[in-house]
Amino acid sequence: MAQEGAGGKGKPHAVVVVYPLQGHVIPVTHLALRLAARGFAVTVVNTEAVHDQTARALGVDPARYDVFADARASASPETMDVRYELVSDGLPVGFDRSLHHDEFMGALLKAFSGNVEEVLRRVVVDPAATCLVTDTFFVWPATLARKLGITYVSFWTEPALIFNLYYHVHLLTKNGHFGCDEPRKDTITYIPGVPAIEPHELMSYLQETDTTSVVHRIIFKAFEEARGADYVLCNTVEELEPSTIAALRAEKPFYAVGPIFPAGFARSAVATSMWAESDCSSWLDAQPAGSVLYISFGSYAHVTKQELHEIAGGVLASGARFLWVMRPDIVSSDDPDPLPEGFAAASVGRGLVVPWCCQVEVLSHASVGGFLTHCGWNSVLESVWAGVPMLCFPLLTDQFTNRRLVVREWRVGVPIGDRGTVFTDEVRMRIEGVMSGKEGEELRQAVKKVRATLEAAAAPDGSSQRSFNEFIEELTRRCGGR
Template sequence: MVQEAGGVATGRGGGGGGKPHAVVVAYPLQGHIIPVVHLALRLAARGFAVTFVSTEDVHDQTARALGVDPDGYDVFASARAASAAGELDDVAYELVSDGLPVGFDRSLRHDEFMGALLHEMSAHVEQLLRRVVVDPDTTLLVADTFFVWAATLARKLGIACVSFWTEPALIFNLYYHVDLLAQNGHFRCNEPRKDTITYIPGVPAIEPCELMSYLQETDTTSVVHRIIFKSFEEARGADYILCNTVEELEPSTIAALRAEKPFYAVGPIFPAGFARSAVATSMWAESDCSRWLDAQPAGSVLYISFGSYAHVTKQELHEIAGGVLASGARFLWVLRPDIVSSDDPDPLPEGFLAAAAGRGIVVQWCCQVEVLTHAAVGGFLTHCGWNSILESVWAGVPMLCFPLLTDQLTNRRLVAREWGAGVSVGDRGAVRADEVRARIEGVMGGEEGVKLREQVRKLRGTLEAAVAPGGSSRRNFDEFVDELKRRCGGH
């Protein structure tokens, strides 16, 4: 073990012992960190030396969530110690600045945070790469697709570039063909067309209201739009695309993308055994809900979580809370402190907790896979983040969909319209307590819930088959690894 800048102990990394060397850079948002950590572990298990790169702020939040001193803390230490036959000895852990000070309120000052990722972070990553890339011929960069510098930096250093996409292939495909949307008047115009979109390769038909939120906006000058446009320019220059999806869930879309780029569907990427991760990935302290869940009847609890990133308005929150109360369902609600705003840490309606006493609890954060797999949980009211969808399907839990932002609107189309694994409970600014109540009652206790559970069980079978020996995701990952090892001269 060696001490590196920032006081973090690392493994050897660097491609020692003739191994190919993967430098894996995590996008500094919770939903992106979880799959990329477990991708890094998969690569290490397949004989890669791995340098895992996180940001100083994510590191600080992760350490503080665990109650440990960030100085010298290595998130991979416990997993490395427990790994069989030194499998993770060649996993190094490095930190870079995202361009802002640790402790800057990235939730409250979102655009400044995004601006730093757009303009500032690449210089810090390049400095680190110049230190850790010892042999360009045996090194590859694995970077989240939303980084705006990946292919350019890889070319500058003479290393291979893998663009890692943490969302469905459908979302990647729509962003990849944003020029077609603009040419046809469905995007980047003052009054976008409202008719069905039928010209995207691999997508037979999609409604404009099912596009990602950023593709429904008429102002396309925001910092997030600039990130999207630039990152997909970079994706076109990547050598490989790795996607956390399953081929059988999106066959036509994936086939169309394969005609453009080497595209590997390798999902779902979960912690080993679909259990609590051996590597700390949570940026909030997790409550242990198991004792409360143990006391509830099987299938009786509605789990509610709107994820780690997007916000709701107080009005939306109050409508949902009213529907939850009126439904009479037991519930476990994850409500992170900044769900409305960092300036409003107690946004629930007055008297809600007292009225729900005895049948519901509210926590700031939890280990989601442990909650979803508990026998007491019978439904999931979700923002439709992709990690949450995959986890809910794997756990056999039907979804009530309330998308908030970005890919979540399009993800709902997959869940509710294409797969029949969930129902919609409203839209931004148009969610009503009576609809929420009715949907909860239908999913938790009605015939609708029975049908949804059966469909979710079928989807789970699809996921299980994909990751089993001979399954599509296992096979695709094997092909991806073999290709990289050939390229990097590994064995």
């Protein structure tokens, strides 16, 4: 029988656990809203630290803040049956997770699952009517779902290609491309659904020889758990990764349901930003169409001061107008002002530096003509949707593999150097090429085509919408909904 206590008679219940990193918070929040809109009672479980940071970014009291209040107010109770629970990630709320990354990851590896289990035992009234929807990178979902007798839906926030590579890491190890002192450098041709990929295009953690780090332990354990998932949802589009998705569907029920954006590709009704967003609209309104280079390296990874200075030199030398998001901890929490001395004075009148912004609003603005990005998957999808070509400087994890998709497969961006080997002259040349050259025109035409693919997939009869409909029907049957 479907769960009464979770939000109404006959409703299946989805418990959605948020992975506590900005790039994961955004898509999982909007997935939760989609589930509510399709008749699920939804309990969103967030960490106290993310909730606290999100509330403070808005200037409100975390103890009094209901993140879903505005969304509920704008919808009927039937379509916005969303509860909200907070849980400790195992560390004090005020702990600097950016500066102490390994301790943060260690808490997620060891302490977090017990706290989540306590919440689940309280909110799961009818196990047969309940599903657990969590980020694939958690290390406990399949085990916990089995223990409680509930269905496990693994939500993958990155491309299917990356899920596939992690899922088949045993093949990379067996063939000597990973997990040995001197990995092979030849082309990888044996991963199901991936005709060929170069070792330098693998995720950063699969390019490392030391596989004992806390992040490696998380990845290995998370994908052990992923094998126990009943369903996998992926924030991608089938037409962009057809062979990879086909190979994964041979393994288990795998649904491509992307791109997952806020409604209308605008500022979300539910706050998902962990930093206060600067309003850049007046400055952007004053700039000519297509003239602004937007620069952001995302919410998580760091750059070195030397890399930042080389990029800043190239930006200045290019003469381009720019809007640069300079996260306060982009180099380190201990170095809040890492730009070169004199940079601000040299760029007066053509540049704006802000600590954070609403990225979908900026990318959608007519004055923005290029995006110098770390290639996080949210940023890639948002840039394509906005029709903005990319200059790719990946920093960590999936971003190197995302660059392959952007540059090699879709041809909607260009590479800029690499970690430790990025230089002012190349940055200047690449910016000039994208913002004012023939190359930029070709990239813009290519982006239009990929954008059309995303739009078609997201349309009512598109592949992603059909896939989501199939998933909802299957999950509703399984969880005994009406």
